[in-house]
Amino acid sequence: MTASLDQLRRCHVGVDLGAARTRVFVKGAGLVVDEPSVAAINTRTGSLIAVGEFAERMTGRTPSYIRVVRPVSGGTVVDIDMAQRMLSHLLDDKLRRTLRRKPRLRAAACTPHDADPLAQRATTETLIGLGARRVELVDTLIAAAVGCGLPVERPEATMILVCGAATTQVAVLSMGAIVTAVRIPVGGDAIDHAIVQLLRHQHELMLPSQSVRPLQLALSGNGLTARGPESTEIHGRDVATGLARSVQVRTASVREAIHTPLTTVLDGIGKVLRDCPPDLVADLADRGIMMVGGSALLPGLDQMLRDATGMPVHIAERPDVCSVLGLGAMLEGCIQPMQLDLLGS
Numbered sequence: 001m002t003a004s005l006d007q008l009r010r011c012h013v014g015v016d017l018g019a020a021r022t023r024v025f026v027k028g029a030g031l032v033v034d035e036p037s038v039a040a041i042n043t044r045t046g047s048l049i050a051v052g053e054f055a056e057r058m059t060g061r062t063p064s065y066i067r068v069v070r071p072v073s074g075g076t077v078v079d080i081d082m083a084q085r086m087l088s089h090l091l092d093d094k095l096r097r098t099l100r101r102k103p104r105l106r107a108a109a110c111t112p113h114d115a116d117p118l119a120q121r122a123t124t125e126t127l128i129g130l131g132a133r134r135v136e137l138v139d140t141l142i143a144a145a146v147g148c149g150l151p152v153e154r155p156e157a158t159m160i161l162v163c164g165a166a167t168t169q170v171a172v173l174s175m176g177a178i179v180t181a182v183r184i185p186v187g188g189d190a191i192d193h194a195i196v197q198l199l200r201h202q203h204e205l206m207l208p209s210q211s212v213r214p215l216q217l218a219l220s221g222n223g224l225t226a227r228g229p230e231s232t233e234i235h236g237r238d239v240a241t242g243l244a245r246s247v248q249v250r251t252a253s254v255r256e257a258i259h260t261p262l263t264t265v266l267d268g269i270g271k272v273l274r275d276c277p278p279d280l281v282a283d284l285a286d287r288g289i290m291m292v293g294g295s296a297l298l299p300g301l302d303q304m305l306r307d308a309t310g311m312p313v314h315i316a317e318r319p320d321v322c323s324v325l326g327l328g329a330m331l332e333g334c335i336q337p338m339q340l341d342l343l344g345s
């Protein structure tokens, strides 16, 4: 699926339509958009009220005639029309005009590993709505590996773990290609969901939809490891009475709650390692795993993986934007393909 470097070099804009955030890289201008993939619409008139950060803040706080929607779900564009409108409004007027003026606008987008043809088509259609005449698709795993500076083109193994909102993708790469990979339908959203359920069941507390992240932040530092804080105070609404209440949540119980989604991720890593040729596994023992994606910032997740796999685990410098920066690097022509000298020719 991944387009050639030559084709990518001819593209003007690179887009990463994620379940949680949309990011746009424009050649010559850099990363111009990094906003939540959210749109707020007026259901009476069908008009768009807000997009991005502002629309996300409206979640759970709107009157009945305003609906907050997420056009990208599970890593796939599910509402092409809304995704087109959201994307177009996320770009500022000047940029939108510049792109519209290009008669042969070419765009590149990253799609999850193993995205089915329908999902690929939905991404392509969304970018055509932006005025693109041609759309090149790149596997997120390749884009992310390039974005975090892994030496993907060399004949040695590198392992990457892309921790997104809807999915986690694991791959072993060598010589610029994917050797083995899996896509696990568990990500940051599943972790948030597990924490919401814990508070509901154990403390009969309903959380406002945007307060899970503060809970994670409260556990920062060594949050998810045994060295973290003992407990954290959380405010919410009592399930039975509907009144505001706060409770002390034990870190250990949060750790336990997110154990199930994390076990699924560990199983995925195990599968990739089992399917990988032994020579490459030997490389990996030294190099370890590179974590990218927004959920890689979950405090203590790297230590958990280190304990579970016994391998070195690194977090990329800017894990959340690695994929789109990788796409950008390919657009700008910063990546040279490996030159294979043909013997005897």
Ligand SMILES: Nc1ncnc2c1ncn2[C@@H]1O[C@H](COP(=O)(O)OP(=O)(O)OP(=O)(O)O)[C@@H](O)[C@H]1O
Binding pocket: 017, 018, 019, 020, 021, 022, 074, 075, 076, 163, 164, 165, 166, 167, 168, 187, 188, 189, 192, 213, 216, 293, 294, 295, 296, 297, 298, 299, 320
């Ligand atoms: N500092 C942080 N601590 C914990 N989790 C975080 C942090 N920052 C972001 N996240 C989580 O990262 C996820 C978003 O990651 P990312 O931006 O990579 O997703 P995405 O690319 O939109 O999703 P996908 O790739 O699955 O389509 C969210 O679930 C969010 O809760």
Ligand SMILES: [Mg+2]
Binding pocket: 016, 018, 019, 164, 165, 293, 323
């Ligand atoms: Mg992503």
